[in-house]
Amino acid sequence: MRTMHCGAVTTADVGRRITLCGWVAKRREHGEHLAFIDLRDHTGIMQCVVEGTVDVRSEYVLQIEGTVAPRPEGTVNPQIATGAVELQDCVVSVLNAAEPPPFAVDDRADVDEPARLRHRYVDLRRPKMQRNLRLRAAVNSAIRRSMDTQGFCEVETPLLWAPTPEGSREFAVPSRLHQGKFYALPQSPQLAKQLLMVAGFDRYYQIARCLRDEDLRADRQFEFTQLDLECAFATEQEIRASVTEAVLDAAEAATGIRPDSVQTMTWKEAIDQYGTDKPDLRFEMRLIDLSEVFAGTEVKAFAAPCVKALRVEGGATMSRSQLDNLVDRAKSLGAKGLAWFKVTSNDGALGLESPLDRFLSDAERSQFLTTTGAAAGDLIVVVADEYRLTCSVLGTLRVDLGGKPVSEGPYRYVWIIDFPLYDGVDSDGRPEAAHHAFTMPHPEDLDRLETDPLSVRAQSYDLVLNGWELGSGSIRIHRADIQNRVFAAMGIDAEEAEERFGFLLGAFKYGAPPHGGFAFGIDRLVAIFAGENNIREVIAFPKTQSGADLLTGAPLELPAKQMTELGIRTVPKPV
RNA sequence: GGACCUGUGGUGCAGCUCGGAGUGCACGCCGCCCUGUCAAGGCGGAGGUCGCGGGUUCAAAUCCCGUCAGGUCCGCCA
Numbered sequence: 174m175r176t177m178h179c180g181a182v183t184t185a186d187v188g189r190r191i192t193l194c195g196w197v198a199k200r201r202e203h204g205e206h207l208a209f210i211d212l213r214d215h216t217g218i219m220q221c222v223v224e225g226t227v228d229v230r231s232e233y234v235l236q237i238e239g240t241v242a243p244r245p246e247g248t249v250n251p252q253i254a255t256g257a258v259e260l261q262d263c264v265v266s267v268l269n270a271a272e273p274p275p276f277a278v279d280d281r282a283d284v285d286e287p288a289r290l291r292h293r294y295v296d297l298r299r300p301k302m303q304r305n306l307r308l309r310a311a312v313n314s315a316i317r318r319s320m321d322t323q324g325f326c327e328v329e330t331p332l333l334w335a336p337t338p339e340g341s342r343e344f345a346v347p348s349r350l351h352q353g354k355f356y357a358l359p360q361s362p363q364l365a366k367q368l369l370m371v372a373g374f375d376r377y378y379q380i381a382r383c384l385r386d387e388d389l390r391a392d393r394q395f396e397f398t399q400l401d402l403e404c405a406f407a408t409e410q411e412i413r414a415s416v417t418e419a420v421l422d423a424a425e426a427a428t429g430i431r432p433d434s435v436q437t438m439t440w441k442e443a444i445d446q447y448g449t450d451k452p453d454l455r456f457e458m459r460l461i462d463l464s465e466v467f468a469g470t471e472v473k474a475f476a477a478p479c480v481k482a483l484r485v486e487g488g489a490t491m492s493r494s495q496l497d498n499l500v501d502r503a504k505s506l507g508a509k510g511l512a513w514f515k516v517t518s519n520d521g522a523l524g525l526e527s528p529l530d531r532f533l534s535d536a537e538r539s540q541f542l543t544t545t546g547a548a549a550g551d552l553i554v555v556v557a558d559e560y561r562l563t564c565s566v567l568g569t570l571r572v573d574l575g576g577k578p579v580s581e582g583p584y585r586y587v588w589i590i591d592f593p594l595y596d597g598v599d600s601d602g603r604p605e606a607a608h609h610a611f612t613m614p615h616p617e618d619l620d621r622l623e624t625d626p627l628s629v630r631a632q633s634y635d636l637v638l639n640g641w642e643l644g645s646g647s648i649r650i651h652r653a654d655i656q657n658r659v660f661a662a663m664g665i666d667a668e669e670a671e672e673r674f675g676f677l678l679g680a681f682k683y684g685a686p687p688h689g690g691f692a693f694g695i696d697r698l699v700a701i702f703a704g705e706n707n708i709r710e711v712i713a714f715p716k717t718q719s720g721a722d723l724l725t726g727a728p729l730e731l732p733a734k735q736m737t738e739l740g741i742r743t744v745p746k747p748v
Numbered sequence: 749g750g751a752c753c754u755g756u757g758g759u760g761c762a763g764c765u766c767g768g769a770g771u772g773c774a775c776g777c778c779g780c781c782c783u784g785u786c787a788a789g790g791c792g793g794a795g796g797u798c799g800c801g802g803g804u805u806c807a808a809a810u811c812c813c814g815u816c817a818g819g820u821c822c823g824c825c826a
Contacts, residue, residue, distance in 0.1 A: 274759095
């Protein structure tokens with residue numbers, strides 16, 4: 174139907190008779206003798222000149238045959254790529270009429286998101302959304318190429334899978350043939366890919382859809398896409414190298430620039446210095462440890478196992494209400510409170526302005542100023558609490574105070590390694606797996622599994638970009654003796670293990686190779702490359718925060734007949 | 749489950765504190781005019797359940813209560 178795309182026409186095509194297809198982006202009529210139609214497809218806009226009147230409206234679907242000609246002197250438009258040429262002697266065919274769109278198909282329009290989602294097919298016609306989804310396609314393509322080149326084999330795994338009690342909440346799918354029973358949609362292909370390792374696919378990958386029935390966020394949707402991979406006979410370093418390669422290939426395809434390095438940091442370093450296991454390394458402002466300064470202090474607010482601070486350069490200009498908000502934010506994050514100190518200067522001598530200042534001893538004040546490296550005009554905020562809580566509160570405040578949107582460059586990738594095997598204890602006092610129950614403990618820490626489980630490091634690792642966790646992975650346990658010890662530490666006995674993971678443990682009896690893997694979120698990666706702070710902008714048909722699809726109206730009730738067939742009956746919501 | 753923000757013609761906003769006729773702006777839409785525009789221009793016009801329900805009041809877009817929807821965050825996300 175067409176011989177070229179709108180955005181591809183250049184002065185080299187002058188004189189050619191071409192046919193374009195697209196939508197009316199704009200029309201400009203100048204009476205009965207002249208009209209311009211800007212025809213748009215995903216590649217760009219082409220100005221078509223009509224001698225006479227036209228009977229088209231915005232977003233009409235047209236086929237236009239015409240002759241490429243240079244624009245007359247003085248009418249070149251440098252703002253569009255095809256601005257040096259135009260289409261003349263046009264024959265316009267209306268392929269379809271269109272009602273006026275609910276909002277402008279235009280990047281300039283800042284449209285209400287619900288309206289965009291209700292008319293997503295119009296929204297996706299906007300150049301920005303075209304770019305985002307095509308960028309996503311380019312990233313997928315680069316990742317596939319990278320994995321293929323590295324010798325990985327793509328294997329598809331089931332979407333209808335067995336419910337497993339581990340991990341995040343699953344979506345359940347009722348079975349028609351087995352009434353009263355359910356499949357689960359996979360949170361990830363985790364167990365399937367481990368079975369593939371036993372099966373001898375020593376380098377597996379999949380661009381896999383994962384589904385988790387957890388509350389949505391700017392960086393979380395019910396369904397999301399991961400590059401899922403698993404390797405047998407590979408060390409942690411080798412696996413991370415493969416992932417790094419895939420990510421750098423994707424980055425190069427998306428941005429044109431191949432990052433030259435991905436740094437590595439231990440989990441302990443990340444928590445200590447950045448207060449989070451997903452540090453944003455685009456800015457400094459590390460946590461400053463004041464525990465020594467306030468050891469044995471008389472200041473009640475600072476009598477805690479861990480006292481840490483953030484120095485906010487120039488933060489002393491914050492108003493009382495801004496500071497109150499900061500304190501509220503700290504409390505909402507679980508802190509008992511937040512102490513703040515404005516650093517003042519009096520004839521060159523630094524001082525502090527704070528409700529707490531009068532409680533500090535002279536030695537404390539002096540050490541406080543030295544340790545924080547404070548300068549006049551700074552704001553120091555201090556949290557005193559248990560170690561993990563202090564770090565996490567300040568880690569969040571650090572991003573609140575010094576951070577910038579995730580999508581703003583530069584791109585700072587970092588591997589976080591040596592995670593703890595267990596992340597605290599559950600309500601029964603049993604250690605809980607930080608990653609999952611099949612994560613291999615660090616060999617150096619194996620002998621502490623029974624005596625001091627919370628100190629055991631895992632062979633697990635996360636990849637972080639600009640403060641967003643892209644993904645995580647681990648070396649898996651492939652030996653029954655170690656698996657049993659890890660289960661035992663978590664209070665899972667042989668019977669329970671068999672009940673919960675029987676099919677995996679069974680498979681491992683038939684020659685399980687050492688293996689490990691990784692999975693990272695493509696939605697997040699593409700959002701960052703696209704300059705978006707929200708993954709909905711790189712998903713064709715996303716859901717709202719309450720999990721609704723405004724286009725289709727899902728979720729919806731099923732017809733009674735279908736409910737009967739599935740053996741499902743709903744009950745009123747308990748009050 | 750919780751906190752905060754938002755909801756006003758098709759779109760984006762202002763009006764809300766301090767109640768007084770659906771009051772205004774920009775874009776879009778419809779009609780007419782216009783031979784080189786390109787976010788075209790000129791003239792005219794249409795278009796409203798101020799999210800919904802209740803309350804206070806002589807009078808509510810505006811104040812109060814509730815509720816729904818959307819967003820950001822906390823919880824949650826092995």
